[in-house]
Amino acid sequence: MQNQVLLTYDKTDEEEKKIILREYRALLRALRQRIKKGDKNKLRQAFEMAVEAHRHMRRKSGEPYILHPLAVARIAVEEIGLGVTSAICALLHDTVEDTEISLEDIEREFSKPIAKIIDGLTKISNVVDIKGDSTLQAENFRKILLTLVDDPRVILIKLADRLHNMRTLESMNREKQLKIASETTYIYSPLAHRLGLYEIKSEMEDLAMKYTQPDIYAEIAQNLKETRRDRTRYINEFIKPIKDTLITNGLEFEIYGRPKAINSIYQKMRTKHVSFDEVYDLFAIRIILKSPLDKEKDDCWKAYSVVTNIYHPSTERLRDWISVPKGNGYEALHTTVMGPGGRWVEVQIRSDRMNEIAEKGLAAHWKYKEGSTSQQESKLDSFLVHLSEILANPDTDTIDFIQDFKLDLFTEEIYIYTPKGDMRVLPKGATALDFAFDIHSELGMKCIGAKVNYKLVPLSYQINSGDQVEVITSSKQKPSEDWLQFLITAKAKSKIKSYFKEERRKVGEEGKLILKKKLEKIGVPMSHFNLNEICAHYKRITPFELFYAIAVGAIDLKDLKDFSPHGEKLLQPAREQKNESLNLVSEEDVKKTLPGKGEVVIFGDSSDKILYKLANCCQPIPGDNVFGFVSAGEGLTIHRTDCPNAAKLLANYGHRIIKTKWAKNKEISFLTGVRIVGLDDVGVIQKITNIISGDLKINMRSLSIDSNDGIFEGTIMVYVHDREELNKLCNALATLDGIQKIERLENTIS
Secondary structure, three states: OOOOOOOOOOOOOHHHHHHHHHHHHHHHOOOOOOOOHHHHHHHHHHHHHHHHHHHEEEEOOOOOHHEEEEEHHHHHHOOOOHHHHHHHHHHHHOOOHHHOOOOHHHHHHOHHHHHHHHHHHHHHHHOOOOOOOOHHHHHHHHHHEEEHOOHHHHHHHHHHHHHHHHHHOOOOOOOHHHHHHHHHHHHHHHHHHHOHHHHHHHHHHHHHHHHHHHHHHHHHHHHHHHHHHHHHHHHHHHHOOOHHEEEEEEEEEEEOOOOOOHHHHHHHHHHHHOHHHHHHOOEHHHHHHHOOOOOHHHHHHHHHHHHHHEEEEEEOOEEEEEOOOOOOOOOOOEEEEEEEEEEEEEEEEEHHHHHHHHHHHHHHHHOOOOOOOOOHHHHHHHHHHHHHHHOOOOOOHHHHHHHHHHHHHHEEEEEEEEOOOOEEEEEEEEEEHHHHHHHHHHHHOOOEEEEEEOOEEEOOOOOOOOOOEEEEEEHHHHHOHHHHOOOOOHHHHHHHHHHHHHHHHHHHHHHHHHHHHHHHHHHHHHHOHHHHHHHHOOOOOHHHHHHHHHHOOOOOOHHHOOOOOOEEEEEOOOOOOOHHHHHOHHHHHHHHHOOOOOEEEEEEOOOOOOOOEEEOOOOOOOOOOEEEEEEOEEEEEEOOOOOOOHHHHHHHHHHHHEEEEEEEOOOOEEEEEEEEEOOOOOOOOHHHHHHHHOOOOEEEEEEEEEEEEOEEEEEEEEEEHHHHHHHHHHHHHHOOOOOOEEEEEEOOOO
C-alpha cells in the first residue's frame, strides 16, 4: 500500500461519493464487452466490500482511499487488457493487508482463485516492509517472480498498482519518492519490459526519472514542448506520401506520429554523447495494418517496401521481429529512414493483432491463445519454464540474483541454433557456456568447450545471432569459479553460485566442528549470541563465513582463550577503538547523532558529529540532489540521486538511506570533471585554459586532450565550489569556436 496522491484534496462527502461512483461506472464501461451473466453482481459486491473496508482510510492528499483500488482496476482493464476476475482482485488487493477482511472471507464471498491471487498480492506487499535484512528486496523480487509462474495475473495487477503509485507520487516525502522510483526502475520496469508492456515500462521510467533526475527531466520535457509544433508539421509532411501509396496498394491501416519517451531520449543522449537535437530517432511513426492473420506478415513487408521506396533506409537499422519475434512475443518491423531535410525517422510497422500484443503484452497472449499455434505462446511458455528453472534454486534470494536476472530481462536478444536446427534465444553477449546451461544445467556443468559453426572455441567465446553451436562435454569436468567472470545469464550464474555455496557449506561443516570443540574446552555453548560475538571479533559477517574461514585456515582460533566466559555467554576481549570510528559506524549510530529533523547537513552543523565521505562512483558536489547511504564497513557515504549505483542502493537497502542536504559553504572546493569534444585547431588548449584559470579563476587539476583526424576529445578535472560554478564553466567553454559538446563526467575518479 502506498498512501500518496498528486493534489491536496478538499471535497464534501457528497462530492466524494459522486467521484467514487463516476470511477466505478468508468470501470464498468471498460469491462462492458467482457461482462458475462452474474459478473456485474460480483463486481458490485467487490466494490461495496472495498468501499466498506477502506471507509476510514485516506491517502496522503486526504482523498478517499477507495479511489486507489478503483484506479488500479481501471489500469488493469484498460491499459493491460485484463478481465472481470482481475478487476475484482484489483478492487480488493489491499483489503487483506490493510483491513480486517481475511482471505477466508474473500474465498467464501467470491472464489478460491480470487483468494489465491489476492494472497499473492498480499505476500508481495508484506515482504517489502521487513527491515534490517540486506536481501529483503531480492527476496521480494523472487516472490514476485514465483507468483508470475504460479498465476501471471498477480504480477500484472501489481504492475498496475505500482503504475498508479508512480502517477501519484508527488505528495510523498523526498526519501519515499527516491526509494519508490528507484525500486520501480530496478524491479518493476524490467518486468514490464519482459512481459511486453512497453507503454507501461516507458511511463514508469519517465515518472521515475522525474523524481531521481528532476532537472534533466524538466529540461528534456521543455525541449519536447518547444519543438512539438515543428515535429508535428514535419511528421505530417513525412507521412503524406506513405499514406497515399498505402491506399493505392489497397492496404487498410492507421498511421500516426509516436512521441519518444523522455527517459529513452535521455539514455540515447547519455550513451551516444549527443545533444537533444542530435538524438538519432527523435522522430518516429507507427503504421498499424488491419490485416487478417494469414496475410499480416505479407502486408507488413508490403508496407515496409512502400516506406523504403519513398525514403532511403539505414542498412544497419532494420529490425525484423516478424520472422523471429522477441522472447516476450513482440512482433513488428522497425526501420530508420532518412526523411526530408536530412532527419532520421524511426518507422514501426505491425498488424492490429501485433499492436495489441505490443501494448498489452502477456494479457493479449491469452486472447489469441485458443486455436493458435503462434510463436508468441511458445515463447511465453519457454520464458515461464526458464523462470521456474532459475527459481528452483533455493539460493536465489540474493542481491546478485536481481542483477543477473535483470540482464536477462533487459538485454537485447540473439538467436542461436543447435546442431539439429532448433532455435534458442539468449541475451546479447552470451557465451558458449551460457548456451550449454540454457540447453540443460548438467550439460553446462560438464562443458569443456564448443564448436561454433563447426569451429572449435573456448567456453568464454561470445556467440552471435545466427550461430550454430555444438556443446562438447567431459565426465571429468568440474565447474570453476572463474566461469562467473564471463557467464552472463541468470540461470548459469545461479547454478554455479549454488554449486560453490554447497561446496563451501561442506567445507564449513569441518570449521563448525573445530569451533565447537574449542568452545567445549572453555565450557561455553555454541549459541547464537556467542557466534555473533566471535563473528564480530574476527570480522566475519555470518557464521557460515566464520566456519569456512576456520576450515581453510584463514582464522587461527588460538586467541579464543582471550575471550571471557560469563555463565553461558562469551564476551570479546577489550580492544582499542581509537582509530576505528569510521569503520564501526552503523545505521543506528548515525541515526542517534542526527539533528531533530533526521537529516545530515553536508559540511554543515552535523559535520563534527557524523563521519561521512563523498562517493567516488559519482563525486557529488553542492547543488546535486543527494542521499546518504550507511554501509557496515565504510560508514556514511554521500551519493548523487543519478549515480550509476543509486537505483540498486535505494531499491535494495531502503532502511540504510539517510536524508541529506548541502550546507551553503563557498570555502570548500570539490573535484569534478567535464568531457569536451571539438574541432582540433591551433591554440585550442590555450583558449580552454584561459577560460578556466584566467577568466573564471577555477583551480584545474588536470587536462587530457587526444586528437584524431581533426577532432579532439578531452577530459578536464577541476575543483569547483558547487554545481552552479560547474555549469558556468560549461557555458563559458561552449562559447569557444569549434566546440561541439561539453558534458559532466558521470564518474570522475582519476
